[in-house]
Amino acid sequence: MTRRLTRRTLLRGAAGSALAASLPLPAIAKANPIKIGLLTIKTGPLASAGIQMEQGTVLFLKDRDHTLAGRKAELVVGDTGGNPAGAKTKAQELIERDKVDLILGPLAAFELLAISDYVARQKVPLLGLAAAEDMTQRRPNPYFVRASATSAQPMHPLADYAAKDLKYKTAITVSDDFAFGYEQMGGFQRVFEDAGGRVKSKLWPPLVTPDYTPYLAQIADADAVVAGFAGANPLKFMQQYRAAGLTLPLLGGEGMADDSLLRTFGDESVGLISASPYSAEFDSPANRKFVEGMVRDTGNTPGIAAACLYINGMVVDAALNQTDGNTDDREAFIRALRAVSLTDSPRGAFHFDHFGNVVGNIFIRRCERKGDKLVNTIVKTYPDVSQFWTYDEKWFLSQPVYSRDYPAMRS
Amino acid sequence: MKRLALALSLVALATLPLWVGNSYYVNIGSQILLYAIFALGLNVLVGYAGLVSLGHAGLFGIAAYAGALAINHGANHFVAIIAALAATIAAAAVFAVLALRGTGLGFVMITVAIGQIVWGVAYRWISITNGDNGVAITTRPRPFGLSLTDAPNFYWATLIVFLLAVTVIAIFSASPFGASLRGTRDQPRRMTALGYHIWLIRFLAFLFSGLWTGVAGMLFLYYNQFISPQAVALGASAEVLLMVISGGTGTLLGPIVGAALVVIMKNVASAYIERWNFVLGAIFVAIVIFMPEGIVPGLARLARWCLAKLRPQVTEVSGAAAPRPESGL
Numbered sequence: 001m002t003r004r005l006t007r008r009t010l011l012r013g014a015a016g017s018a019l020a021a022s023l024p025l026p027a028i029a030k031a032n033p034i035k036i037g038l039l040t041i042k043t044g045p046l047a048s049a050g051i052q053m054e055q056g057t058v059l060f061l062k063d064r065d066h067t068l069a070g071r072k073a074e075l076v077v078g079d080t081g082g083n084p085a086g087a088k089t090k091a092q093e094l095i096e097r098d099k100v101d102l103i104l105g106p107l108a109a110f111e112l113l114a115i116s117d118y119v120a121r122q123k124v125p126l127l128g129l130a131a132a133e134d135m136t137q138r139r140p141n142p143y144f145v146r147a148s149a150t151s152a153q154p155m156h157p158l159a160d161y162a163a164k165d166l167k168y169k170t171a172i173t174v175s176d177d178f179a180f181g182y183e184q185m186g187g188f189q190r191v192f193e194d195a196g197g198r199v200k201s202k203l204w205p206p207l208v209t210p211d212y213t214p215y216l217a218q219i220a221d222a223d224a225v226v227a228g229f230a231g232a233n234p235l236k237f238m239q240q241y242r243a244a245g246l247t248l249p250l251l252g253g254e255g256m257a258d259d260s261l262l263r264t265f266g267d268e269s270v271g272l273i274s275a276s277p278y279s280a281e282f283d284s285p286a287n288r289k290f291v292e293g294m295v296r297d298t299g300n301t302p303g304i305a306a307a308c309l310y311i312n313g314m315v316v317d318a319a320l321n322q323t324d325g326n327t328d329d330r331e332a333f334i335r336a337l338r339a340v341s342l343t344d345s346p347r348g349a350f351h352f353d354h355f356g357n358v359v360g361n362i363f364i365r366r367c368e369r370k371g372d373k374l375v376n377t378i379v380k381t382y383p384d385v386s387q388f389w390t391y392d393e394k395w396f397l398s399q400p401v402y403s404r405d406y407p408a409m410r411s
Numbered sequence: 412m413k414r415l416a417l418a419l420s421l422v423a424l425a426t427l428p429l430w431v432g433n434s435y436y437v438n439i440g441s442q443i444l445l446y447a448i449f450a451l452g453l454n455v456l457v458g459y460a461g462l463v464s465l466g467h468a469g470l471f472g473i474a475a476y477a478g479a480l481a482i483n484h485g486a487n488h489f490v491a492i493i494a495a496l497a498a499t500i501a502a503a504a505v506f507a508v509l510a511l512r513g514t515g516l517g518f519v520m521i522t523v524a525i526g527q528i529v530w531g532v533a534y535r536w537i538s539i540t541n542g543d544n545g546v547a548i549t550t551r552p553r554p555f556g557l558s559l560t561d562a563p564n565f566y567w568a569t570l571i572v573f574l575l576a577v578t579v580i581a582i583f584s585a586s587p588f589g590a591s592l593r594g595t596r597d598q599p600r601r602m603t604a605l606g607y608h609i610w611l612i613r614f615l616a617f618l619f620s621g622l623w624t625g626v627a628g629m630l631f632l633y634y635n636q637f638i639s640p641q642a643v644a645l646g647a648s649a650e651v652l653l654m655v656i657s658g659g660t661g662t663l664l665g666p667i668v669g670a671a672l673v674v675i676m677k678n679v680a681s682a683y684i685e686r687w688n689f690v691l692g693a694i695f696v697a698i699v700i701f702m703p704e705g706i707v708p709g710l711a712r713l714a715r716w717c718l719a720k721l722r723p724q725v726t727e728v729s730g731a732a733a734p735r736p737e738s739g740l
Binding site for chain 2: 042043078079081083084085086088089090092093096097109110113114116117118132178179403404
């Protein structure tokens, strides 16, 4: 990119160098660009969310004119291919070869768990999207910051809403057979049963299955069905659910009705109640600007992956303003990152707990047809939701992490 | 000539961390070497025995999981490595007994099935393997008090294991046993008639292949300090098989070249080319079209052809230039 030298840029340069002369130390830090690494997935089955992550990051940098706290910001993108060994190699590439100051991502829990120890040893702040509970609970990483949510963080309020507002008494859960599914449904079960409801059975179709019929056949005689699918599975599940003639109300987690997927959905998803830390319908100045920018640049409504990466960018920006653009003191930088508290972001106000996990809005949304398109209308907002919900943190951490068999079924 | 090339490449390999500069590339070097050991191990079956296994990632994973679990239960690294290799060889024996009931496609299908069983256990036996969240280990071994934490030291340790693997496999393939193994590949009936116990020869070759696969699995565990079911999946088995086939089956150099090709494409080229999958696929197609025998034998054939063009008198001597049998390298 070439830049024309005008009188104005010349003046700005002169002013800058005068400033630089008067403040020698921080100016040296500011002279070199800040390098932001992004670990994402651009190939394979998780690529659609991975590409959204990149779009959100790119839009954020564009909105800030590629300048954060007076330093130029450079983005280095690494495609992990969606496997742990690839994530490790790409993390090494970003840290050791490209010398990034911080890393955004990765997307999948198994990628995050594979690189967590390494990144902590290298003292590189990691602003992840992956929802693995223990990363901010029983296996915390002091360099980790999560502005999205843990797996169960949106499911706790969803269960509360189902039990108290919708007055459901019984539910059947059905979810992808992997850790994200277990943690989501464990969270739902605990809060739902503590509020007087009962989970009658939990079904676990394999992550890659062409046909949900054997599982749909086991769904009957409950007030609601709670689904926790991710990736491209929600659409497949809901189509087969309606085709099987099932009419029980459907509740879902953050992956079930992602705003970026809605344009591929049809009437089968109308009425779906879902809980998510983000909604494109949320009305705030920052979110309006974000959605507008995404629609303009990519032609699609953004979902949680793009939003959370944009928010991660805002967190980095706010922290850099606190440290005066300095990232060399890693301890001070991570302290500043975790101390960030924003009032206006695409997901509203939020701050971080002492594990680096977000405390913020969780939206309960109903999928509705508005004109010729589907939207997730917000029906209730739970503010300041912590990863521990209303439970005592010590008690919560003394319990095992949510799994396929925990909490145990009540017979 | 050959000795000089060997000496030069040894010097180049041994000094790689000194001239390559950045520790990232040293780490890529370590990955190439550990995958080369994996591919060399698989090549014992695919190349020398003519038995195509699509389940070797299962053995690879058994070694890594056994090592990780031993370490996390307090075993020291020496014990963990021995335990992991013993577990791998035991598993290889079970694999072999089941898979050697068939040859050809039958063998392939049984190895796929067994590999998938291992994957399923790794994925679903959550109380032991932690499911798809995987198992992490916190330390690398310290042989003779030397820390392997930094990239160059780990590279050199991997290089020593790699050279050991190459040497042992070279001796193996040149030995009478190696010759009889190739015999079971080319002329099983004749070998039976000559009194060889074909099943036993194949069984022992499977164990030998499993041993090196286990060694590579342990190196993978120490390199990543993490093991999860993705490393055991069918795709991983297919990838290492591609390394062997693209490099050249039944040669010593082929699997090494194949491993380098795949690792470099996956990790280095993917930083520059967004559609690196496509490029890798195109390279494989090109290999199949132009050098169906693999890169190493293919290049050797091209080199001979060029030499023959340059020195026409050679072809005049013998009217029909009979193709020379492949040498070991």
